[in-house]
Amino acid sequence: xxxxxxxxxxxxxxxxxxxxxxxxxxxxxxxxxxxxxxxxxxxxxxxxxxxxxxxxxxxxxxxxxxxxxxxxxxxxxxxxxxxxxxxxxxxxxxxxxxxxxxxxxxxxxxxxxxxxxxxxxxxxxxxxxxxxxxxxxxxxxxxxxxxxxxxxxxxxxxxxxxxxxxxxxxxxxxxxxxxxxxxxxxxxxxxxxxxxxxxxxxxxxxxxxxxxxxxxxxxxxxxxxxxxxxxxxxxxxxxxxxxxxxxxxxxxxxxxxxxxxxxxxxxxxxxxxxxxxxxxxxxxxxxxxxxxxxxxxxxxxxxxxxxxxxxxxxxxxxxxxxxxxxxxxxxxxxxxxxxxxxxxxxxxxxxxxxxxxxxxxxxxxxxxxxxxxxxxxxxxxxxxxxxxxxxxxxxxxxxxxxxxxxxxxxxxxxxxxxxxxxxxxxxxxxxxxxxxxxxxxxxxxxxxxxxxxxxxxxxxxxxxxxxxxxxxxxxxxxxxxxxxxxxxxxxxxxxxxxxxxxxxxxxxxxxxxxxxxxxxxxxxxxxxxxxxxxxxxxxxxxxxxxxxxxxxxxxxxxxxxxxxxxxxxxxxxxxxxxxxxxxxxxxxxxxxxxxxxxxxxxxxxxxxxxxxxxxxxxxxxxxxxxxxxxxxxxxxxxxxxxxxxxxxxxxxxxxxxxxxxxxxxxxxxxxxxxxxxxxxxxxxxxxxxxxxxxxxxxxxxxxxxxxxxxxxxxxxxxxxxxxxxxxxxxxxxxxxxxxxxxxxxxxxxxxxxxxxxxxxxxxxxxxxxxxxxxxxxxxxxxxxxxxxxxxxxxxxxxxxxxxxxxxxxxxxxxxxxxxxxxxxxxxxxxxxxxxxxxxxxxxxxxxxxxxxxxxxxxxxxxxxxxxxxxxxxxxxxxxxxxxxxxxxxxxxxxxxxxxxxxxxxxxxxxxxxxxxxxxxxxxxxxxxxxxxxxxxxxxxxxxxxxxxxxxxxxxxxxx
Numbered sequence: 001x002x003x004x005x006x007x008x009x010x011x012x013x014x015x016x017x018x019x020x021x022x023x024x025x026x027x028x029x030x031x032x033x034x035x036x037x038x039x040x041x042x043x044x045x046x047x048x049x050x051x052x053x054x055x056x057x058x059x060x061x062x063x064x065x066x067x068x069x070x071x072x073x074x075x076x077x078x079x080x081x082x083x084x085x086x087x088x089x090x091x092x093x094x095x096x097x098x099x100x101x102x103x104x105x106x107x108x109x110x111x112x113x114x115x116x117x118x119x120x121x122x123x124x125x126x127x128x129x130x131x132x133x134x135x136x137x138x139x140x141x142x143x144x145x146x147x148x149x150x151x152x153x154x155x156x157x158x159x160x161x162x163x164x165x166x167x168x169x170x171x172x173x174x175x176x177x178x179x180x181x182x183x184x185x186x187x188x189x190x191x192x193x194x195x196x197x198x199x200x201x202x203x204x205x206x207x208x209x210x211x212x213x214x215x216x217x218x219x220x221x222x223x224x225x226x227x228x229x230x231x232x233x234x235x236x237x238x239x240x241x242x243x244x245x246x247x248x249x250x251x252x253x254x255x256x257x258x259x260x261x262x263x264x265x266x267x268x269x270x271x272x273x274x275x276x277x278x279x280x281x282x283x284x285x286x287x288x289x290x291x292x293x294x295x296x297x298x299x300x301x302x303x304x305x306x307x308x309x310x311x312x313x314x315x316x317x318x319x320x321x322x323x324x325x326x327x328x329x330x331x332x333x334x335x336x337x338x339x340x341x342x343x344x345x346x347x348x349x350x351x352x353x354x355x356x357x358x359x360x361x362x363x364x365x366x367x368x369x370x371x372x373x374x375x376x377x378x379x380x381x382x383x384x385x386x387x388x389x390x391x392x393x394x395x396x397x398x399x400x401x402x403x404x405x406x407x408x409x410x411x412x413x414x415x416x417x418x419x420x421x422x423x424x425x426x427x428x429x430x431x432x433x434x435x436x437x438x439x440x441x442x443x444x445x446x447x448x449x450x451x452x453x454x455x456x457x458x459x460x461x462x463x464x465x466x467x468x469x470x471x472x473x474x475x476x477x478x479x480x481x482x483x484x485x486x487x488x489x490x491x492x493x494x495x496x497x498x499x500x501x502x503x504x505x506x507x508x509x510x511x512x513x514x515x516x517x518x519x520x521x522x523x524x525x526x527x528x529x530x531x532x533x534x535x536x537x538x539x540x541x542x543x544x545x546x547x548x549x550x551x552x553x554x555x556x557x558x559x560x561x562x563x564x565x566x567x568x569x570x571x572x573x574x575x576x577x578x579x580x581x582x583x584x585x586x587x588x589x590x591x592x593x594x595x596x597x598x599x600x601x602x603x604x605x606x607x608x609x610x611x612x613x614x615x616x617x618x619x620x621x622x623x624x625x626x627x628x629x630x631x632x633x634x635x636x637x638x639x640x641x642x643x644x645x646x647x648x649x650x651x652x653x654x655x656x657x658x659x660x661x662x663x664x665x666x667x668x669x670x671x672x673x674x675x676x677x678x679x680x681x682x683x684x685x686x687x688x689x690x691x692x693x694x695x696x697x698x699x700x701x702x703x704x705x706x707x708x709x710x711x712x713x714x715x716x717x718x719x720x721x722x723x724x725x726x727x728x729x730x731x732x733x734x735x736x737x738x739x740x741x742x743x744x745x746x747x748x749x750x751x752x753x754x755x756x757x758x759x760x761x762x763x764x765x766x767x768x769x770x771x772x773x774x775x776x777x778x779x780x781x782x783x784x785x786x787x788x789x790x791x792x793x794x795x796x797x798x799x800x801x802x803x804x805x806x807x808x809x810x811x812x813x814x815x816x817x818x819x820x821x822x823x824x825x826x827x828x829x830x831x832x833x834x835x836x837x838x839x840x841x842x843x844x845x846x847x848x849x850x851x852x853x854x855x856x857x858x859x860x861x862x863x864x865x866x867x868x869x870x871x872x873x874x875x876x877x878x879x880x881x882x883x884x885x886x887x888x889x890x891x892x893x894x895x896x897x898x899x900x901x902x903x904x905x906x907x908x909x910x911x912x913x914x915x916x917x918x919x920x921x922x923x924x925x926x927x928x929x930x931x932x933x934x935x936x937x938x939x940x941x942x943x944x945x946x947x948x949x950x951x952x953x954x955x956x957x958x959x
Contacts, residue, residue: 034330034370035279035288035312036598037295038322038686045078047071051315053140054305057094059643060684062313064320065089065303070102070111071320072119074645075690076682076710083107083121093141093148097161101148103138106130108150108157115662117646124159132166140176142183147197149183151176156185158197167200169193175260177217179225186214192227204240216261216270221282226268228258234284247284264306271301277314277323295335296321309637311687324687328593328632328731330370332363333600333624339374341603342620345610346387348394349407352618354625355384360396362409371627377409385466388423390434393452397423402436402443404451415454417443421466428492435494437465437478444494460496461488469519471535477524479517484509485526485542487535508542509533518561520548520569520582529559551587552580564611575601577609577619578733579633591633592733593619597689600624639736640683640690642728647741649674652716661741668743675717675745681726682710688730698722719747830880831924838924877908884911895959901943909936913956 042049048067056062064071069082070089083089083104091103099110100119109123125133136152143149150157156167156176174186176195183195184203191206192214206214209229216228224238226245233254234245244250256275261268267287268280276291276299290296300317307313312323334340340358347353352371354361359381361374386397387405394405397420403411419439426435434445434452441457442465463486465478476488484504488497504512511528518525525545526533532552536543549556552571560572567583568590575596581588595601602608603622610618619626647659651673659668683690691706698720704712706729721744728736749755844863885892891914892907902910905926912922919933926933941952 034327034332035290035295036324036327036331036687037290038324039295039297040073040078040320040322041297042319045071045073045320046080047078049318051302051317051320052089053091053093053303054313054315054320055092055094055100056305056307056313057098057100058308060308062307062684063092063094063100064313064315065092065102070100073686074643074682075640075684075686076708077645077680081111081119081121083109083123091138091141091150093143095143095148096146101141101143101150103141103150103152105137106133106135108138108141115660116658117644117661118658124164128157128164142176142178144178144181144183145197149176149195151185156195156200165198167195167198169200174213175215177214179217180219184214184217186212188213192217203237205237205242208242215259218261218263218268220263220268226261226263228253228261228270230257230259230273233258245284247280249278249280249284249286252286253278259301260304262304262306264310269304269306269312271304271314273300275299277301277304277312290321290323307684309685309687322686326637327687328636329595329619329626329628331598331600331624331626332371332374339624341622342625343603343606343608344384344387344397345618345620345625346389346394347616347618348389351407353387353394353396353405355387355396357383360384360387360398360405360411377405377411380411385419385421386423390423390425390452391447395423395434395452397421397436402454414445414452415443417441417457419464421464422468424468424470426470428494433494435468435476437468439464456495458490458495458497461500467517469517469524471519471524472522473537477517477535479515479526481514482512484512485515485517503542508536510542510544514559516559516561519563520561521567521584525561527558527561529557531556532558548582548587551582555580555589560608562609562611564609564617570609570611570617572602572609576733577602591636593628594689594731594733595619595621595626597691597731600626636732636734637685637688637730639732639734640685640688640728640730641736642681642683642690642692642726642739644679644681644726644739644741646678646680648678649743650676650678652676659741659743668741670743670745672719672746672748675715675719677714677717677722677724677743678711679713679724679726679741680711681739683728683736685730688732690728690730692726692728694724694726696722696724703727717745719745719751831921835924838927880911888914891959898959899944902940905936906940906943909933909940910956913937913953914959916953916957 045064045066047069050067051064051071053065054062060075062073064073066080067088069080069087070092072079072081083102087104087107089102089104093101095101095110099112101110102108106125107123108125109121111119111121113119136154138150138152140151141148142151146160148159150159151173153172155169156173158165158167169185169187171190172188174188177184185193185195185200186209187193187200189210190202191208191210192203193200194203209232212232213230214227215230216226218226220226220236224236227235227237229235231254234247234250236243236245252275253270253272256272256278259271259273261270263269266282270278270280272278276289276296278286279288279290281287292299296314296316297319298316301314302317303315305313309326311325314321314323338358339354339361340356342354342356344355345352350365352363352365354363354374358376360377362377363371363374365371380396380398380403383399384396385399388395395414396403396405396411399419401413401417402415402420402423403413405411417438417440421437423434423436426433432447433455436443436445440462441459442461443457444455445452446455447453463478463480465480465486468476468478470476474489476490478486478488480486484502487501487503489499490496491498503509509515509526509528510530510533514529516527518527524535525548526542531549532545533542534545552558555571555573555578558571558573560570562570562572564570564579566581568579568581570577570579576592576594578592579590581590600619600621600623603620608620610620615630617628617630619628644661647661648656649659649670650656655673657670657674679694681692691708692710693703693706694712695701695703696714699714699717699722712724712726722742724741724743725738727738746752841864881892891911895907895910896902908926909922912925919930919937922933923930926936928936937952944952944955946952946955
């Protein structure tokens with residue numbers, strides 16, 4: 001087959017208008033009624049395979065007795081409740097007091113739900129003597145008229161809310177049955193008994209079934225019962241009259257071994273051991289037979305119960321199934337994959353013809369049962385693109401060409417041009433033609449001998465154009481799946497185009513890829529998936545259809561539009577579809593349908609709805625098909641109402657607190673540590689396939705996107721006031737009321753009222769303390785300033801004194817230096833004078849020696865005395881000492897105090913040494929020789945007790 005998967009849109013508009021020729025009663029009452037089964041395996045519900053009993057409470061919560069314990073289903077979530085590990089729950093029943101009663105091996109009691117939505121178990125059997133319960137197992141529980149009956153194989157326990165009493169049968173029991181307000185049980189070897197609160201009464205005439213097992217007793221009209229026995233099958237009992245129910249289904253059901261049943265809405269639902277579930281009408285005809293080859297998970301039915309919407313919960317030997325009895329559509333899912341993806345359909349003479357990617361299939365309609373399993377027509381294998389009825393002829397567009405379909409399952413090829421896409425009737429003058437698009441050239445068909453036959457192909461057009469529409473001017477608008485739209489005008493003979501114009505983004509089209517052509521109120525429109533557009537003939541361009549887009553809302557993003565008659569149109573967007581009424585006055589949504597919630601999906605890019613007789617619609621899916629009658633629009637169920645099931649708060653350390661959901665005041669105050677919130681919610685209206693969206697006011701104003709998620713988690717919330725809201729919508733798209741939960745998260749302790757009071761006290765105390773500290777620091781600052789000022793003044797005074805002392809010292813130093821200079825000059829003057837006097841003395845002595853004795857000595861003597869007097873003048877020393885003391889204050893005093901044994905000569909020598917005079921310079925001052933000076937220096941060292949290595953001059957200078 002050519003790779004043309006993107007070429008064909010199977011939507012048909014008016015081709016089936018005369019196809020659906022069913023009588024009105026069939027159209028209205030029997031087309032929609034086929035059960036749809038939802039399977040729950042043990043991997044889903046989290047228990048074991050076997051499920052023994054089921055019941056539903058007034059809120060729609062489902063309870064199942066399972067080999068692992070009691071299962072609870074809230075419409076979205078399954079929970080497993082166990083009394084003890086590995087304890088099998090054989091029976092479960094919801095009492096008139098809303099308690100959930102369960103029975104097990106040597107154990108029975110009830111469960112109650114607290115304000116937090118949690119179940120707790122209370123044992124009733126603990127109050128009995130264990131010997132009474134020995135080896136007893138509770139197989140059936142039936143609440144009736146304020147009493148609860150617990151049936152084991154050996155006895156019946158009756159609980160009145162306070163006490164338990166026992167009914168003892170004459171033999172072992174089978175299964176307790178309820179028929180309206182009556183109870184019955186089969187007693188082995190005796191027959192059927194009616195059970196009363198204080199006795200068991202034999203049902204007359206039942207002895208012939210004494211050794212059988214009666215497992216079904218249900219109402220069957222006024223004062224009549226339908227009774228099912230495992231071996232003997234079905235009986236009717238009216239008064240004391242027993243009669244075999246000889247209906248066609250009786251033997252089939254007997255061979256399947258009856259295991260239970262119920263009656264509902266004039267129908268009988270009979271579960272069997274080996275062949276699933278039978279649904280019979282009042283006359284005993286099989287309306288439906290559910291088993292493993294169509295929808296059930298297992299053929300052994302262990303229990304059946306109807307919910308408030310009259311759907312069936314079926315417990316199986318492997319799994320739990322929900323049978324939807326009131327679906328808006330008859331669903332025909334292709335569970336085996338044999339049918340394939342449905343692309344086209346036509347209904348003709350009570351036969352449904354189905355075109356798929358596998359070939360052409362036939363399904364016959366049987367009154368009361370719907371359509372039979374489709375059977376493939378021989379020779380039709382391959383992609384079927386189109387099925388249409390024209391003047392009584394059913395014509396099939398196929399990948400291998402075009403075929404005429406006969407009611408005897410024969411097909412005849414009328415064109416070998418591959419890919420019969422869209423086929424429509426057109427008129428030229430007074431003649432009618434069929435125009436068809438294909439993988440290549442368009443094809444024209446004309447009537448020959450009363451049948452439609454191939455005439456010719458249209459030359460000049462070689463494009464795969466899956467879908468076309470004809471406008472009021474006779475132009476053909478055809479969309480190419482990959483590149484824009486063509487406007488074509490053919491010549492009168494339909495052999496060639498007179499004009500062809502191509503429109504893409506440059507001509508206003510908002511998308512080039514997968515544009516679909518449709519028509520609303522005789523006006524051609526273009527569906528791009530982004531918006532809906534139309535042609536502006538004045539500007540010769542494509543423009544947005546503003547009015548239609550604004551009225552359609554989200555459906556302005558549709559890919560398909562299909563006329564449904566009477567100004568009604570189906571729009572298909574993704575996996576959603578809605579029916580709108582569109583005319584000059586209004587654009588109103590009549591109905592919405594979301595088949596994806598049923599796991600039924602339109603073929604991607606080729607979604608289709610067939611319309612016929614203004615009353616019946618066929619939905620084409622990639623895994624089957626569905627039929628919907630127009631009457632479904634008036635019985636759309638209300639949206640599923642959500643309810644909060646569980647809620648808990650937790651801390652970051654893992655502490656957990658379950659929240660009260662049932663109190664009158666739902667405003668819960670939580671400590672700040674419990675700021676992680678978890679909510680679980682659901683709707684028990686399971687067959688509406690609810691979706692949910694949530695928001696948390698106080699954190700977010702926007703809703704989450706719609707999804708199947710039935711829980712919400714919020715972590716690390718801040719303190720504040722919050723309102724959690726959840727809303728649901730079902731398969732019809734209607735939105736429910738809100739379910740709300742209000743809670744408050746307290747601020748952390750450091751932001752509590754007490755904390756703020758403490759903060760206020762601390763603030764006031766702090767202000768006072770700060771004031772005291774401020775005043776203290778102010779005083780300290782004043783004292784510091786005063787001290788600083790005082791220190792500054794003292795420092796300035798000290799600096800002034802230092803400057804004064806410095807100046808004084810400098811002056812003193814200058815003075816000392818000057819005096820030292822004077823002393824030095826004076827000393828050197830004395831030295832020079834003494835040197836002169838010594839030379840004079842030497843010259844005198846020399847002259848005296850030269851003159852000899854003959855020369856008079858007196859003059860020499862006077863001169864010598866004068867010289868000697870000047871050499872050793874005390875006046876010179878006093879003057880020197882005076883100058884020396886001025887330059888070297890207290891030197892002699894300190895020296896004498898340190899060395900009192902020093903002589904005046906030593907003091908003189910010390911003075912000369914301090915002036916750093918050499919021995920040669922000192923000798924004239926002391927009027928002695930240099931040798932004499934050295935001797936005195938030696939003696940001075942001794943008196944000063946200087947060590948040998950100590951320099952005498954340096955010591956005297958340092959002193």
